Amino acid sequence: MLKGDYGKKSFINPITKLVLLVTLPAFLMGGLGGTDAEIFTLIFPLVSLFLLFISKNLKAGMVGLLMYIAVIIAWSVLPSGSDGIFHIILFIVVGIVTGLLPCALMSVYVISSTTASEFITGMKKLFIPDVITIPMSVIFRFFPTVKEEIQAINKAMTMRGIRFGGRNAAGILEYRLIPILMCSLKIGDELTAAALTRGLDSPRKRTNICDTRFRFQDFFLLALCFCAYLVWVLSLFGIHFGEVVKL
Amino acid sequence: MIELKNVSFTYLSENSDESSAELNGSLSNIDLRIEKGSFVLLTGPSGCGKSTLLRLINGLIPHYYSGKLEGEVVIDDEPVNDKPLCKSAEKIGTVFQNPRSQFFNVDTTSELAFLSENLGVEAEIIKSRIEQTAESFQIKNLLDRSIFHLSDGEKQKIACASIEVGKPEIILLDEPSANLDYHATMQLRKLIAQWVRQGRTVIAAEHRLFYLWDLIDRVVLMDDGKIIKDYNKNELNKLSDNDLSELGLRSAHSPAPTEIELPVVTTDDKTLTINSLRFGYKQGFFNRSKVNNNIIDIHNMELALGKITAITAANGEGKTTFLNCLCGLERRSKDDIIINGAPFKRRNRLNSFFMVMQDTNHQLFTDSVLEEVMISLPEPNEDKALKILESVDLVCYKERHPMALSGGQKQRLAIACAVASERDYILFDEPTSGLDYGHMKEIAALMRQLRNLGKTVIIVTHDSEFIEACCERKVNFVSRG
Numbered sequence: 001m002l003k004g005d006y007g008k009k010s011f012i013n014p015i016t017k018l019v020l021l022v023t024l025p026a027f028l029m030g031g032l033g034g035t036d037a038e039i040f041t042l043i044f045p046l047v048s049l050f051l052l053f054i055s056k057n058l059k060a061g062m063v064g065l066l067m068y069i070a071v072i073i074a075w076s077v078l079p080s081g082s083d084g085i086f087h088i089i090l091f092i093v094v095g096i097v098t099g100l101l102p103c104a105l106m107s108v109y110v111i112s113s114t115t116a117s118e119f120i121t122g123m124k125k126l127f128i129p130d131v132i133t134i135p136m137s138v139i140f141r142f143f144p145t146v147k148e149e150i151q152a153i154n155k156a157m158t159m160r161g162i163r164f165g166g167r168n169a170a171g172i173l174e175y176r177l178i179p180i181l182m183c184s185l186k187i188g189d190e191l192t193a194a195a196l197t198r199g200l201d202s203p204r205k206r207t208n209i210c211d212t213r214f215r216f217q218d219f220f221l222l223a224l225c226f227c228a229y230l231v232w233v234l235s236l237f238g239i240h241f242g243e244v245v246k247l
Numbered sequence: 248m249i250e251l252k253n254v255s256f257t258y259l260s261e262n263s264d265e266s267s268a269e270l271n272g273s274l275s276n277i278d279l280r281i282e283k284g285s286f287v288l289l290t291g292p293s294g295c296g297k298s299t300l301l302r303l304i305n306g307l308i309p310h311y312y313s314g315k316l317e318g319e320v321v322i323d324d325e326p327v328n329d330k331p332l333c334k335s336a337e338k339i340g341t342v343f344q345n346p347r348s349q350f351f352n353v354d355t356t357s358e359l360a361f362l363s364e365n366l367g368v369e370a371e372i373i374k375s376r377i378e379q380t381a382e383s384f385q386i387k388n389l390l391d392r393s394i395f396h397l398s399d400g401e402k403q404k405i406a407c408a409s410i411e412v413g414k415p416e417i418i419l420l421d422e423p424s425a426n427l428d429y430h431a432t433m434q435l436r437k438l439i440a441q442w443v444r445q446g447r448t449v450i451a452a453e454h455r456l457f458y459l460w461d462l463i464d465r466v467v468l469m470d471d472g473k474i475i476k477d478y479n480k481n482e483l484n485k486l487s488d489n490d491l492s493e494l495g496l497r498s499a500h501s502p503a504p505t506e507i508e509l510p511v512v513t514t515d516d517k518t519l520t521i522n523s524l525r526f527g528y529k530q531g532f533f534n535r536s537k538v539n540n541n542i543i544d545i546h547n548m549e550l551a552l553g554k555i556t557a558i559t560a561a562n563g564e565g566k567t568t569f570l571n572c573l574c575g576l577e578r579r580s581k582d583d584i585i586i587n588g589a590p591f592k593r594r595n596r597l598n599s600f601f602m603v604m605q606d607t608n609h610q611l612f613t614d615s616v617l618e619e620v621m622i623s624l625p626e627p628n629e630d631k632a633l634k635i636l637e638s639v640d641l642v643c644y645k646e647r648h649p650m651a652l653s654g655g656q657k658q659r660l661a662i663a664c665a666v667a668s669e670r671d672y673i674l675f676d677e678p679t680s681g682l683d684y685g686h687m688k689e690i691a692a693l694m695r696q697l698r699n700l701g702k703t704v705i706i707v708t709h710d711s712e713f714i715e716a717c718c719e720r721k722v723n724f725v726s727r728g
Contacts, residue, residue, distance in 0.1 A: 117357045117364055141351060144395055148347075149609070155576050156610035159602055160623065160664070175612030182650050183608050190348035193312075197305050197341045198351065198409070199365035202333035209360045209370045209377075 010113050010210070011054050014122025016218045017110045023225040024048065025103045033232035036240050040228045045102035047221065051109045064105045071097040116141055121208040134200065138191065142184075149183045150176075249281040249304060249417070249448070254318035256299060256308060272299040274472045277318070283416075284446040286439075286462055290453060291469035292495055292683045293655065297452035300469075301419045303327070304450065306335035322417070337366060340410025344422040344681065346402035355392045355405050362413040373412070380411045384438060398563030400431025407438045418442055420451040424458065425681035426605075428562045428709040429503045432458050454683045456491070457501035468494060497684045501711045504559040509714070509721035516551035516720075519591070519672075519703070522583040524548075526572050543569055543580075544727045550720075555694050555704040557718035565726045566707045567605070570674050573705075574600040601665040602674040607657040611649040616641060616660055619649055623667035632667065639663045639693065655686045662693055666700070673697055675706040679713045691717035 010017075024044050026032050033040070045068060052061035071094050078090065114122075116137045123133040153176060162175055234240075257273040274296045281287050289297040302308040303320050310332045320327040327335060340362075343349045352358040356377065363373040381387045386404055394402065403423055410418065420439070424432045436458045442449050443462050451459060466483060468476035476494070478486070488498045512518055527542040543565050550556055560566040572580040575596035584591040604610050613619045620632040636642045639659040644652065649660055658678060665673045675694075679687045687710070694717045697704050707724075708714060714721065 115354060115357045116352045117361065121364075137351075141353065144353065145347065148395075152604065152606070152609045155571060156602075156604060157612070158576055158597070159574055159600070160610065160612075160668070161598070162612070162622070178612055178614070178650070179609055183606075186608070187348045190343065190345060191351065193307055194341075194343055194349040195351045196311055196332050197307065197336055197339070198362040198413075199333045199336035200351070201331065202336070202365045202367065204333075204365075204367035207364050207367050207370050207373065209356075209364065209373050 010118060011051065011217060012221060013212055013214055013218045014114060014118045015125060016214075016221050017114060018122065018126070019222060019225055020047070020106055021110055023228060024106050027228055027232075028099045028102055033228065033235050036235040037228055037231050040224075040231070041098065043224065044228075045098065045105075047224070048102045048106040048109060051113075052105055055109060055113045057109065057112055060105060060108050064101060067097050067101060111140065111143075114140075115210065117208055118210050118212065121206060121210075121212055124206055125212075130201075138188070138195075141191065142188065145187055146180070146184055149187070150180060153179050153183075248283050248323060249279075249450075250319075250321045251277050251279040251300075251303065252319045252321065253278055254303060254316070254320060256303065256314055256316050258299075258312065258314040272296045272472070273314075274299050274303075277472075277474060279467065279474065281448065281450065283448055285464045286443045286449045286451075286459075288451050288453060288456070288459060288463045288466045289469060290456065290466060290496060291475075292685055293681075294653065295469040296472040297469055298421055299472075301341065301421050301450065301452055304417070305339045305341050305419055306330065306332050333366070336362065337413070338415055339417045339419060340413055340415035341419040341421065342403070342406045342410060342423045344425045346399045346406065346426055349406055350394050350402070353394055355394060355397070356390050358394065358405060359390075359409050359412050362409065366413070376412050376414070380408050383441065384408050384411065398431075399426045400428065400434065400562040403427060403431065403435060404438070407435070415447070417448045417450070420449065420453070422453055422681055423451070424453065424455050426562075426677070428560070429505075429711070431562050432709075436462070454497055454681065455501075456497050456499045460499040468496070470495075492684060495684050497687070498712055504557070504709055504711050504714055504721075505723055507711060507714050507721060509557070509718060511720060511722050512549045512551045516554065517587075518549045518551055520585040521545065521548040521550070521573075522585060524569075524572055524580060524582040524584070526568060526577055526580040542726065543572065545569075545725075548722065550703070550705060550722070552703050553698065553701060554719045555698050555706065555717055556720040556722060557714045558705060558707045558722050558724045559709060559714070560707060560724040560726075564724060566724060567676055569724065569726070570602060570676055570707060574602050574674060576602075599670050600672045600674060601668045601670045602676065603658070603661045603665055603678060605676040605680065607654075607661045608650070610661055610664075611657060614648055615645065616647050616649055616652070617645040619660060620663050620667045623664040625669055635663050635666050638666070638696065655682065655689070658690065659693070662697070666697070671701075672703045672705065675704070675708070677708055677710075678706060679708060679710045684712075687713055688716065694718075 027037055027040050028044055049061055049064055049068070052064065074090065075094055119137055119140065120133055157172070157175065162172060254277045255275045272294055277300065289300060291297060299308065302312060304322070304327070306327050308314065309316050309328060316328070322338070350358050351361055359377050359380065360373050363376065381390055384404065384407065386408055389397065389401055389405060397405065403426075424435055427435060432455070439449060439451070439459065440462055453459065463483065464480055466478045467474055468478070486499070488500065491497070491499060523546050525544050558566065568577070571577045572582065573596070575593040578593075580593070582593070584596070611619055613622060616636065617629070617632055620635055621627050621629070624631060633642060633645070636645055639662055641656065641659055641663060644656065649657060652660065678690050682690065691713060694704055694706070706718065
């Protein structure tokens with residue numbers, strides 16, 4: 001039962017994840033390559049959706065997929081000539097859903113599927129120094145814990161009658177900050193101490209029980225990103241992908 | 248062998264974000280030799296410096312917690328102060344008190360591998376060690392689980408296992424049982440017994456003595472940063488529970504909370520009746536796989552009004568969720584609760600129950616002790632607030648920031664708020680976890696004080712001594728029954 005299933009093996013390598021995390025916003029939001037790279041603005045959102053589904057993150061995947069389909073239908077069904085405020089709003093929504101949403105979904109995928117250990121190993125392979133890696137990995141670990149703290153604090157506030165409509169409604173924001181800050185500080189402090197007694201500061205080369213070799217899917221996705229960048233670079237030199245295909 | 252040679256230590260005051268119990272955890276002129284393979288228990292009142300002593304041994308002092316250090320700590324002829332922390336990590340494993348904040352990874356298997364990965368042990372060796380540990384600690388069912396879905400007892404087992412994977416020679420335990428129920432504590436005892444049998448050096452800082460008593464070779468009693476008594480095995484066997492309580496220590500023999508004989512209700516009691524109470528976490532379309540064991544489904548439970556009732560429950564039985572439902576904090580709970588023959592609706596309960604949470608840091612919001620009590624009063628009234636503060640012995644701290652109080656003082660402040668709220672039902676979630684004998688007695692006295700004010704006090708606890716000290720009724724809680 002034990003052999004082979006140590007840790008949930010990620011579908012793709014941590015390095016591939018980092019490359020995707022940088023590439024998606026560059027093309028979807030930054031608009032690299034302009035019209036030449038249009039084909040990639042269609043492929044990348046599908047990649048992020050695919051990864052979410054394959055990691056069984058159905059909720060985020062479904063939400064993303066539905067929004068994406070809805071927007072594409074709306075965009076093609078509604079007469080493009082219609083003007084006025086409605087058209088502008090639709091234009092903004094389309095921009096957000098096709099640009100920002102896939103990047104957000106990719107972040108969700110990366111955060112939910114990467115163990116701290118994989119992350120540290122990936123960063124070390126990229127020669128990123130510990131002073132950046134360690135705080136970042138603590139932050140990853142921190143979110144779910146702080147979420148639990150905030151839930152407990154919210155309960156305490158409701159219980160003590162500090163709620164909308166209550167006598168102390170004004171304190172809703174102010175009263176929340178102090179305990180959140182105090183609890184976060186304390187937990188961060190204890191976490192660091194515990195990690196240090198487990199050799200986090202060791203200078204030796206770190207090993208990893210997860211499989212972090214590159215597999216087919218990694219090569220495929222990296223190649224995809226590479227192509228996107230290639231199209232962009234070529235377009236800078238005036239060689240346009242669209243025309244090349246036509247020829 | 249571990250040697251402390253005339254060691255004194257004071258925390259720097261810039262660490263003032265720490266609880267003040269730690270601030271006065273300083274040490275003065277400690278001389279201590281611990282032989283290889285012995286099991287030493289450090290005990291004494293909160294703030295006596297036992298955690299500080301452990302930090303000196305594992306190197307967190309001076310490498311992480313800074314302060315003024317004199318003297319020398321030597322382990323196997325190597326001074327700790329000059330060694331980097333990762334060198335100490337190879338030899339010394341530490342289990343901490345708080346199960347929430349000692350895991351660096353989000354899943355259990357990565358956590359078990361974490362130490363060895365950091366030290367660069369080869370992956371294949373780590374895997375086989377994890378397998379061995381899972382075998383000897385009987386935790387195979389806990390591998391590959393999310394840390395957030397484990398009960399506190401399971402988390403502490405993983406913490407023990409994670410240091411075992413590194414095969415440390417010296418094992419330090421800093422109040423490892425503080426959040427554990429009786430059953431989980433006994434399981435922890437088994438793991439510790441294994442280490443003791445194998446001849447590892449084990450040093451535990453603990454208030455609860457009963458689960459370790461017959462394993463211990465030696466007890467070091469501390470107070471105010473000094474070692475005041477040092478008992479060997481023979482001397483220990485002569486100590487009676489009376490002697491222990493005179494020393495301010497907890498009992499060496501404690502029955503399981505379920506074995507304490509107290510009525511659930513008597514025929515004379517007026518009662519609050521829970522005909523049924525059901526609660527399950529949302530079973531949405533997308534997260535059907537969510538753990539089901541937190542669901543609460545209870546029928547026909549009676550709680551005596553105007554009495555102190557203990558509710559005993561195992562870790563992971565959902566006792567905190569039950570308290571939340573009872574207070575009316577869980578909107579989705581389906582309940583049928585009767586008081587004085589009439590239904591007791593959630594909205595009404597929300598205004599009649601006050602809960603003192605396990606971690607009081609979650610419920611102290613304001614910037615002074617006095618204001619904390621003032622916002623709890625139905626109408627602000629300073630005289631009244633001061634009177635309440637007097638009853639819990641906190642008047643002299645009225646201008647203090649609540650976060651600058653010690654753990655015990657925070658708890659008393661939360662109780663003061665409960666009194667100020669003038670609500671009739673006061674719930675406590677593990678009020679004595681990690682408390683020494685003296686503080687436990689203090690809390691017990693406060694419970695009686697509340698009862699005398701006519702309040703109904705309901706306490707979720709696993710502390711047998713505390714139940715014996717003040718509770719009058721007892722319910723054994725099972726989440727489905």
